[in-house]
Amino acid sequence: MKEIIIGKMKYALLLSLLFLMYGCKNENTKTALLDEKSIDNTSTTDFNLEVYDFEGFKKFLNRKDDTVYILNFWATWCAPCVKELPAFEALLHKYQNENLEVILVSLDFPNQYNTKLIPFIEEHDLKSKIVALNDVDMDTWIPKVNPNWSGSIPATLIYKNNKQTFFEQSFTFETLEKELKHFIK
16 A cells, blocks of 8 residues: 555656646647757757657557557656667667667757757767657646556657557666567567
8 A cells, every 4th residue: 555655656746847847838739840940040950859749749659560669758857768878779770670660759848959958869969760749738648658657757668560568667778679579570
């Protein structure tokens, strides 16, 4: 019983923290691409960040095309998330000839896309597909990603067609590759 109460308290604390991070602004950003006006013109990047609310993001959760999808929910302010990113990048490189797509789903604060997220992506030369999920209604979309997800990050969903596994943990390259092998024949 005590574990359930502690688990619920952690969940409530995490949701409160995520709500504070995203603020009270409710922007309707269906499949929006940051345009020239929203990107600092002093940046030397050609990187265009795709920003979705959950309705626009859902398309990444249920593709049925014999590709293995790895969706990693992360943020630049999350030390365990940043530590595991090289494992996802290495996996993408090693299995580049397989039907594999790695999608890094940033949960960074929208007001820090230009100052933190995009510079981080450039500095680390990330090759995986990167999208930002900007939807403050976490109570609704977190259980749609996985009903057992407490909302903490890093979290990873691996799926192919109707088979999927969900992890609320950090990965090393070895542990991530081991899980991928359950999907690649």
